[in-house]
Amino acid sequence: MSMYICIQEAFSHKIAARPERRRQFEKELISSVGIASDVLTACLSLSEFKEQVLEAFASWIRLRPGIPSSTLACHPLVLNALSSLSSELLSEASVNVISELIHYTTAKSSGGLSAQMPLIQLLVPHVMRLTGHLKDPSKDEEDVKAIARLFADMGDSYVELIATVISELIHYTTAKSSGGLSAQMPLIQLLVPHVMRLTGHLKDPSKDEEDVKAIARLFADMGDSYVELIATGSAESMMIVQALIDVASHPEYDIASMTFNFWHNLQVYLTERDSYISYGNEVSIEAERSRRLQIFCSPYEALVSLVSFRVQYPEDHQNLSKEDLKDFKQTRYAVGDVLIDAASILGGEVTLKILYMKLVEAVGTCRNDEMCDWRPAEAALYCIRAISDHVSFVDTEVMPQVMDLLSKLPHQPQLLHTVCLTIGAYSKWLDAAPGGFSALPSVIDILMSGMSTSEDSAAAAALAFRHICDDCRQKLCGSLDGLFHIYHRAVSGEGGYKISAEEALYLVEALSVVITELPPDHAKKALEALCLPVVSPLQEVINQGPVAVQKIIARELTIHIDRLGNIFRYVNHPEAVADAIHRLWPIFKAIFDHRAWDMRTMEALCRACKYAVKTSGKFMGATIGVMLEEIQGLYHQHHQPCFLYLSSEVIKIFGSDPSCANYLRSLLEALFSHTTHLLTKIQDFTSRPDIADDCFLLASRCIRYCPLIFVPSPVFPSLVDCAMIGVTIQHREACTSILTFLSDVFDLGNSSRGEQFKSIRDNVVVPRGASLTRILIASLTGALPSSRLDVVTYTLLALIRAYGVKSLEWVEATITLIPLTAVTEVEKSRFLQAMSEAASGIDISAHTGPIEELSDICRRNRGVQEIVQGALRPLELNIVPVS
Structure with a gap:
């Protein structure tokens, strides 16, 4: 013992x-x-x-x-x-x-x-x-149970162990070191027959379900491991493929799905060119590839038929629990992936034909009859949608018939939902195929029905409408009146559509991308028409006075502001968008002035402004000044972080423009000065991580786009101090933004453009170097979660690379603070050696072991972690060594 x-x-x-x-x-x-x-x-x-x-x-x-x-x-x-x-x-x-x-x-x-x-x-x-013992009637029941456990897949079984051994043997037979397949053929010929003898058990109704699962798992594992051998298409390998087809045909999904990974791996091996490199020239490669694909067409065709029925809704689908419904959806996703694998082998058109015949069969019993069983047709369409990326955009044989059948289907909600999604999935075909454009009127009618039938079908129809307008935008430019009619019904809420506010954004985007294709003069007028039903409700509220603007619930504003934001984002006519934001600025200013306290409204408004700035670029010069003046004044009062990320987008567009330098300098100094006064201790960072995140994202962007304005400014040293205070914030995004800012500061001298700022940077960093190093090492050793180790390591190494020998003094002084009860001299010396190599310019990326080991050592238990953090005190900017 x-x-x-x-x-x-x-x-x-x-x-x-x-x-x-x-x-x-x-x-x-x-x-x-x-x-x-x-x-x-x-x-x-x-x-x-x-x-x-x-x-x-x-x-x-x-x-x-x-x-x-x-x-x-x-x-x-x-x-x-x-x-x-x-x-x-x-x-x-x-x-x-x-x-x-x-x-x-x-x-x-x-x-x-x-x-x-x-x-x-x-x-x-x-x-x-032991295989034969399972059927031996003379065996004691307990022995049979023990032997059965050996073959059970989910238990403590020998089936899994045998599969592991066979799998490793198969890997051995294919390894270069073993001489390859030809050298190992005797072993392969020994293994395969033993496994293949179990094939009959898969369909034996007397077999226990767990035994069948174990045997199925053995075949699936064998297939996954032998995939390279199977892909040759030999007679022996096709025996294994047939066994896996038998597994895939099993009525229990949990058993059949064991093969799904094999079919994917086989597809990859059959289609990727690297599998045929040994065949030399292109002619031989293509010939062998064609031969193999031809051999495996039949199994994959059978696979399509075997798995497609599994996506059909069960009869009691309305009574499914939330968990069962989730499992059913996962089944549909998995089957969709298998169909994609099959389409990669067979081609989209062949796979489509198989699925189309199932659709025809289902539609034959379900035409405009409310009592018909809609589920087989829905299942067939789901499968057809799954392979959409593999069907030719110009197919003229099957897809026109599919589109023709769609209009004949009853408007049952789940069926209509899948019909709409299928239309959206084939939007590129509608654009490119010879008969695609002629089908557009009928499919748009279907989408309008979908928008009116149920919430789910409306969501699918709105998304499909977005795809069609995106892909068929050029063809639809002449149909703007009809599109605007659908758009107005959707955004006004008066057309009987069951579209949510979020899904209405799809229609906003749809019209926006079509307008993008118009000539500039026409686009400007169309943009005004697009904005009109969105702006009118906002104008009505503002006309009622400041009190009405302040009292209205945020959603009544943000619905319309978000739509404007999407218009500015997707209408790619910079001058037209700049003109629109200039005309709408009085409305935006009124909302800024009277709702600046409301984070939700401000986030929506700043997002809309950000998209306007991003699309319009320099054309927005007439409005940008008053916009920045507005947010500069409001930030001092209301501390909304979205003002910072809007400023970040402005910096990206206008940061390098000398004509904007003065008001950008004023903006940045005001924003950063106020932020550093808000964040004076770690508790401030913890209570407002959003401000910290957006502040240091903006600071990093300033280093990249306007260092001439930012680095010499008086707020630069204050921001470094602020970053030192907040490094150990536990909020992931805010912490990462702070560490990224510090590494950007340390890396300033790495480019020719940044060389001119090295002296300014050094005057800020060197006096703080010892404290920065101590805080970063404290972060490595427990002040921050281990998941943050990579970004902390990069920041520390950036400091080391920037300051070389001087930084080693800071590192050594910090490591000396850690008691030997926590970290031994040997462990310290390994870490210091790694830092020395980094300082000398050696690439340490492959030698981060000592850094990770120091982190592990200092985190090995709570007591040690507390000793280390107590010694390094990362929350104190300056500490006096204890003598």
């Missing part, structure tokens, strides 16, 4: 041991494996301890002790475990021993499969001999 407990300590992480000590302990144990195995072998004679002996032996094998395969193959403990496996009294300990031996044969430390083949050849036959 003591030997078992001893070995278990090697794998336990409950004890707070240093990584180096844990590695040393494992080495000590491995060096004692010979003695341990001798003691355990001697104990085999004590029958009452046999179970404990085998359990202990399994744990020692888990150490991967490097015992030669030939030694293990004849070792008494191994032979005893094998004999116990096939004895009348099946023991759990013997199962554990064999399991660990199988894992041992695949471990790199044991030499890999080639070195362990004698042991593998001993283990596999012993396990396979």
Whole structure:
């Protein structure tokens, strides 16, 4: 028992041991494996301890002790475990021993499969001999149960272990080091027949469901592992493919879906050019590729038929629980992926024909009859939609018939929902195919019906309308009157459409992209018409006076502001948008003035302004000044972070424009000065992480786009101080923005453009260097979550690269603060060596181990973490060393 407990300590992480000590302990144990195995072998004679002996032996094998395969193959403990496996009294300990031996044969430390083949050849036959016991009526019920567990996929089973061994053997046969397939054919010819003998069990109704699952998993694993061999299309490999087709045909989805990964991997192997490199020239490659694709057409055609029915709604779909409905949706997604794989092999047109025939069959029993079963037609359309990306944009054979059938289907809500999504999925076909344009009127009629039928169908119809307008925009320029009619009905809420405010944005975007295709003069007029039904409700509220603007609920404003934002975003006519925002500025200003306290409204308004700035660019010069003046004044009163991100977009567009330098300088100094007064302690950062995030995003953008304005300004040192205070904020986005700003500061001198600012940067950073280093190392060692390690490491290395030898002094002074009870001198020296290499210009990206190890050491338990953080005190900008 003591030997078992001893070995278990090697794998336990409950004890707070240093990584180096844990590695040393494992080495000590491995060096004692010979003695341990001798003691355990001697104990085999004590029958009452046999179970404990085998359990202990399994744990020692888990150490991967490097015992030669030939030694293990004849070792008494191994032979005893094998004999116990096939004895009348099946023991759990013997199962554990064999399991660990199988894992041992695949471990790199044991030499890999080639070195362990004698042991593998001993283990596999012993396990396979148990198959016949499952049907032996003379076997004790408990023994049968134990053997059945070995083959159960989800239990503590030998089926999984056998599959693992076979899988590793298959990998071995295909490895270059083993000589490749031709050299390993004898082993392959031994393995495949043994597995193939289980095929009949898949359809045996007398088989227990768990056994069938285990056997199906074995075939699926074999397929995944043998995919390269199977892809050759040999007669033997097609036997495996047929077995996997049998698994895919199983009525239980959980069993059939086990093969889905194989079909995907096979598709990748058959279609990717790298699979054929060995065939040399392009002619040979294409010939072999065509040969293989031809061979696998039949299995994939069968697969399409076998899986497509699984997306059909169950009869009791209305009574499905939330969890069951979620599972059903996941099933549909998975089947859709399989159909995409099939279309990659067969081609979109062939796959479409198979699915179209299913649609025709379903439609034949479901035409304008409210009592018909709509579910088969919906399922067929779902599958047709799934493969849309693989169907030719100019298909003239099947797609026109599909589109023709859509108008004949009843307007059942779920069916209409899928019809609308299918129309949207084939919007590119509607644009490119010879008969696509003629189908547009009928499909738009269907979409209008979808908008009126149910909320789900309305959402699908709105999205499809967006896709059609996007892809057919040039063809639809002459149909603006009809499109505007649909648009007005949707945004006014008076047309009987069941479209939500969010989905109405799809129609806004749809009209916007069509207007983009118009000539500038026409686009300006169309833009005015597009804005009119959106602006009118806002103007009505403003006309009622300031009190009305202040009292109205935010949503009554943001619905319309968001629509304007999308118009400015998607109408790609810079001058027209600049003119529109100039005309609408009085409305925007009124909302700014009277709702500046309302974060939700301000975010929507600033987002709309951001899109206007982004689209209009320099054409917005007439309005940008008053806009910046507005947000500069309001930020001082209301501290809305969206004012900062709007300013960030302005900096991107106008930052390098000398004519804007004065008012940008005024804006930035006002925003940053006020922000640094808001964020004076870590608690301020924690309570307003949004302000911190947007502030330092803006600061980083200033470094990139207007360093001439930003770096020499008096707010630059204040922002560095502010960043030092807030580095340890736990909010992920705000923390990342702060660290990115600091690394941008340290990297300023890396470009020729930034060279002129090095002296200014140095005057700010060098006096703070020791504190910056201490805070960053404190962040590495526990002040921030380990998930932030990469960005903290990059920032620290940026500091090291920028200041070389001087930075090493800061690092050494910081590391000295950590007590030796937390980090030893050896561990400190490894970290310092890594920092020294970084300072000398060596690329440390491949040598971050010492940094990660220091982080792990200082986080190994709460006590150590508190000692380290107590020593480094990251929340204090300046500390006096304790003598």
